[in-house]
Amino acid sequence: MTDIILRFENVTFRYPETLTEALQGLNLDVPRGKVTAILGPNGAGKTTLLRLAYGRYVPTRGQIWLEGRLLGAYTRQQIGRMVALVPQREANPFAYSLLEYVLLGRAPYLLPLQMPAASDVAIAWEALERVGLHHLARRSVQALSGGEYQLLLVARALAQQPRLLLLDEPTSHLDLANKKRLVECLRSLVSAGVTILMTSHEPEVVSALAQHVILMREGRVLHSGPLDALWTPEALSETYNVPLRVWTFNGHRYVTWES
Numbered sequence: 001m002t003d004i005i006l007r008f009e010n011v012t013f014r015y016p017e018t019l020t021e022a023l024q025g026l027n028l029d030v031p032r033g034k035v036t037a038i039l040g041p042n043g044a045g046k047t048t049l050l051r052l053a054y055g056r057y058v059p060t061r062g063q064i065w066l067e068g069r070l071l072g073a074y075t076r077q078q079i080g081r082m083v084a085l086v087p088q089r090e091a092n093p094f095a096y097s098l099l100e101y102v103l104l105g106r107a108p109y110l111l112p113l114q115m116p117a118a119s120d121v122a123i124a125w126e127a128l129e130r131v132g133l134h135h136l137a138r139r140s141v142q143a144l145s146g147g148e149y150q151l152l153l154v155a156r157a158l159a160q161q162p163r164l165l166l167l168d169e170p171t172s173h174l175d176l177a178n179k180k181r182l183v184e185c186l187r188s189l190v191s192a193g194v195t196i197l198m199t200s201h202e203p204e205v206v207s208a209l210a211q212h213v214i215l216m217r218e219g220r221v222l223h224s225g226p227l228d229a230l231w232t233p234e235a236l237s238e239t240y241n242v243p244l245r246v247w248t249f250n251g252h253r254y255v256t257w258e259s
């Protein structure tokens, strides 16, 4: 087992209906057992990177390696048992209950049309408890607030019991208490050996969680390395193309604009 769980090698990707490449010759390594945060301006390619890592899209050029094997060599079911993706949003036309929706996370472990077993229900229930939504287990997913829906997507991913968890701006709709709950939940997953690759526009969440960061711009990696080395005004200002400051207070690091 190597220290690198996921590797992008010279990956270029262009959405079929566009002329420009969303990712341009990307090289990156995601270290095992850590939290890696991807930061960069809107449209930098962060979500696209996560979609490729989940095998939802195939690179136009280049290669993606998961656990030392080409991602394309795995079946969809094998990927679903190893990797879970929490998207920014997801259209949901069906009135599933929350418990039923989280049970969808067990699909990679079931045969087609096989009913979930009691053990699957227990795993889904525990996932709902971890994000604090168990009291809404019977409610329709169509009757949730934005933050509750975001937590539900996390719960479904937890029910997949992945070793690599991909999260796309997972705290963007959460109140302060739920942000804290999610940060603690993600920390406990990492302690249990799960690797996390997440995007975020929230520096305080990133500095509370991540050990490793990837700074992106215009479909390219600008810098990648330990958070301590890259959490600098220079690197962050270059990434966002705006003058930024980094403050440390009580051991927490904050990023603000230069006024």
Ligand SMILES: Nc1ncnc2c1ncn2[C@@H]1O[C@H](COP(=O)(O)OP(=O)(O)OP(=O)(O)O)[C@@H](O)[C@H]1O
Residues within 6 Å of the ligand: 015, 017, 018, 022, 040, 041, 042, 043, 044, 045, 046, 047, 048, 049
């Ligand atoms: N389905 C799509 N079809 C065509 N172009 C797309 C599609 N999704 C994203 N893009 C384009 O690809 C580029 C990268 O988008 P992406 O969503 O990966 O950026 P991002 O860094 O996640 O941005 P944000 O911070 O705003 O979420 C952008 O130029 C975007 O307009």
